[in-house]
Amino acid sequence: MITIYHLAASQSERVIWLMEELELPYRLERFEREADGSAPPAYRALHPFGTAPIIRDGDQVMAESAAIVEYISRVHGGGRLSVGPDEPGYADYLQGMQLSDAIQTALFVRMAYAGGAGENSDEASEPVIVRACRRREDGYFRYLEERLSAQPYAAGERFSCADIMVLHNLTVLPHFGGRAIEDLPNTQAYVARVRERPAYQRAAAIAAGSEAPAG
Incomplete structure (x- = not known):
């Protein structure tokens, strides 16, 4: 066990x-x-x-x-x-399984910068790595919003491990400075849908x- x-x-x-x-x-x-x-x-x-x-x-x-x-x-x-290589949605599954660490890494870099230089510094004066992380973070959420406009789950038509990996970033990280999803209607609907699961x-x-x- x-x-x-x-x-x-x-x-x-x-x-x-x-x-x-x-x-x-x-x-x-x-x-x-x-x-x-x-x-x-x-x-x-x-x-x-x-x-x-x-x-x-x-x-x-x-x-x-x-x-x-x-x-x-x-x-x-x-x-x-899981989603295998011979199934529809395999590429999206792999993306979803990796997306969590990518989002968290971008957040951790921003948090480290905030701890040293302060959140009130203007973006133009931010280190190149911080600006790069902001762009990456925006791209990760843009990708998710676009995919969820065409399919109900991270890997396609069925719930998978990718959803278990993704949801934490959308529900917990905003409480620690992570990107909020108020401007992402497809992502908001996705969170509500997954949270209804009895498990x-x-x-x-x-x-x-x-x-x-x-x-």
């Missing part, structure tokens, strides 16, 4: 959601953050990365959302939420501690 090491308010919520979608049994071990928001030493000791999510499957301990999500879908879920709602309750896993 897979064990999910769940760090409060983290991307480990994605793995809980995936397990609920696939209706797979799992154990959940909860870890609270330190006063400064960092993961506690016991959590960081689980894997050299020290980041959330982390899972254990037998002797295998894994970190990184995209790797974990695809691994579970393929190994334990029969590939039900998403169960996972949110489990991650928050108001409900226990069934398995």
Whole structure:
């Protein structure tokens, strides 16, 4: 049985959601953050990365959302939420699986700049890397808005792991300085549509501690 090491308010919520979608049994071990928001030493000791999510499957301990999500879908879920190279939407699936890290990287660069130079500096005086990240971030969201004008999900007509990867960036990151989506109607409709999924709602309750896993 897979064990999910769940760090409060983290991307480990994605793995809980995936397990609920696939209706797979799992154990959940909860870890609270330190006063400064960092993961506690016991959590960081689980894997050299020290980041959330982390899972254990037998002797295998894994970190990184995209790797974990695809691994579970393929190994334990029969590939039900993956998209293969012989299926429609494969290219969009690959884009969706990578989009999360791309968006977060752009945000982290901007956050690092804000911590040093301040948010009130005008854009013309920003370092080249920050301006480049702003352009990239705009491009990522423009891509998503355009794709969602033609299809209901990140990889096409059916829900997939790519949606589990993408949604976090649209619902959580805006609270930490990430790009908001008020001007993106297709993306807003997509978020509302995905949030209606029963597995998403169960996972949110489990991650928050108001409900226990069934398995």
